[in-house]
Amino acid sequence: MKIGLLGHGVVGSGVTAITDSCAVKKVRRLEVSKILVKDESELTDPRCTLNVEDILEDPDIEVVAECMGGLEPAHTFVARALGSGKHVVTSNKKMFAHYCEELFALAEENGVSIRYEASCGGGIPWMTNLARVKRLEAIESFRGIFNGTTNYILSRMAETGSEFAENLAEAQRLGYAEQDPTDDIDAHDVKYKTALTAVKAFNTLVDLDSIPTYGISNVAAEDFSWGKEHGLTLKLLGAGKAGEEAVSLYVMPVFVKSGDIFANVNANYNAVQSDSRTLGEAVYIGQGAGSLPTAHAVVQDLLDIYQGQDSENIAPKHLPVNNDSVKEQFYIRTQRPEVFAEVAAETAGNVIITKEISLSEVNRLISSAEDRSLFAAIVSR
């Protein structure tokens, strides 16, 4: 089966590393025949090309693996590949979270499939296992540590008691964080993965802007001190709960109990959990990023296509996001504590621990506080 690979960076080069040298005969049948690279410095292999038409117009190429990242031109190339009857595998959560409705429809129209295991949780077989559980019963809820960069920073802050800025700089030095880290630290990346998990778990498309998304750029060493005193560890989670009329979805730092499985998921590991009626809690932990683990997930998707397994295409519903039923206590550190006075259970200086209130309510209060330095987190009971 001939494959056209779009992008030869961290993930793309992992894909060729696996397919070119694999000891398993079946994997060697996956032949990456052309590779789109972005400039002449990357023309390191006779299969490399700077012209995407060499891939999109090659009738021998049955599958396009998109590992470019970013919205464009990845989206246009994927749409054209599906339109010309090629299956697609993508590791690009940002692009796919924005365009999955259009791309599912295009795949359906053209009798091909689009797979996205590598878009969430790196190597963790999250989409595969969600699909397996769903053969038998509905997914009721999920939560995940979906971002290795922020998990690395939070783990280091917990270990060392140091401040956010120095750990971000360290993560950048080590190549764990991008030079522009906004997508990670402001949690857009987790929002995309949360939305894509909702597609798979709950069969619903959601408006990305309707997912309340709180990142970690305002987190401080004092927040970890408070957590430690209370036997809690800070993690950035994406989470969701199914519903008939609406789904609950949010992205927010959470103080988890130190005995929680997620509390020991450190460094650049990811962890995901689903809950369903008979299976109960099912947790999967693995390397959430990195060249080979993510490429492993891409190659698994390619194998599924090669073996002609059930198409992943679905025609999802459109449910609104409603977080009225997410009732929690919240940790709010703000210059404007007075805004939260009515919902406060405890106040210590500029830190408020709220009574149990809904996430919808806390969202409204945070908006009205207009404090750009505010840090908010859920406190697990």
Next chain:
Amino acid sequence: MKIGLLGHGVVGSGVTAITDSCAVKKVRRLEVSKILVKDESELTDPRCTLNVEDILEDPDIEVVAECMGGLEPAHTFVARALGSGKHVVTSNKKMFAHYCEELFALAEENGVSIRYEASCGGGIPWMTNLARVKRLEAIESFRGIFNGTTNYILSRMAETGSEFAENLAEAQRLGYAEQDPTDDIDAHDVKYKTALTAVKAFNTLVDLDSIPTYGISNVAAEDFSWGKEHGLTLKLLGAGKAGEEAVSLYVMPVFVKSGDIFANVNANYNAVQSDSRTLGEAVYIGQGAGSLPTAHAVVQDLLDIYQGQDSENIAPKHLPVNNDSVKEQFYIRTQRPEVFAEVAAETAGNVIITKEISLSEVNRLISSAEDRSLFAAIVSR
């Protein structure tokens, strides 16, 4: 697809609970048409029978699901089912660990498959995910908390500082431990699951008696005190490592670091981990026992058969077990500390912490000590 169910106890009744009432249309096609029960008190359903011939000789029954437990008559019934061209799904680790060679061969001869997801790790899709990784690369090693009863006892001892006997009694009161708890506390149950994981992960059959197996019946509160002082948590693990000429396999309590993912796997949860070249560490955690989670795994196997997925039959190799390469420090509490003097790094009364030595060596020393009250564990570095 008509199914004959052997056994209607904890797991078997979970199977009918799922198949009889499932909202998913595909699962409702799995029709449990007859149920073998053990005595008249269990004749609670018109499908129940006391005569196994009603199932084995029914040509409409395509699949037999064996949830009886124990060696006989389960083994004979399964062999006859395969011999008459019926697929088999089993949750019975003891029976399957003893007879898998014969049963794989029978399945092969008769063009049917035998599946055993529910035999290890309850609801955790362990066999399925091992098989998926193996599509791409070899499993290099694995470890697991495979037994909920002992994990419950160890978790309670860690929490409360209490002694083994009272926690075993409590587990029996709660129905977590059998009246004869030998298979659990002496770790035979974990040995079976370790051997079956080796079949799937390493394609090898092993002599069950060749797996060094240390249980927890001699564990004491003082062992937990030592662990706590050293930032370690005690867990009973089954583990293995692949090799060309031999495999390493063992079952032993392990002091894991308190930051280890496994340290937070408590109560009756199970956790399993595989390691492979490109995916790296992959951890799966879930309910390791109980009616519905284990039945979930049985029904997933039934769905795989219904959907005609790749047969699970393999013709495994026969590799010997050799633990020379398992080099660890060991915690030994014994009435005969002098036996371990030469390998001791630290000695405190009747507790020895060994230098880094091989598991093979420590096995020989433990045998020669002839101390029936000895407690041994690996100390993670």
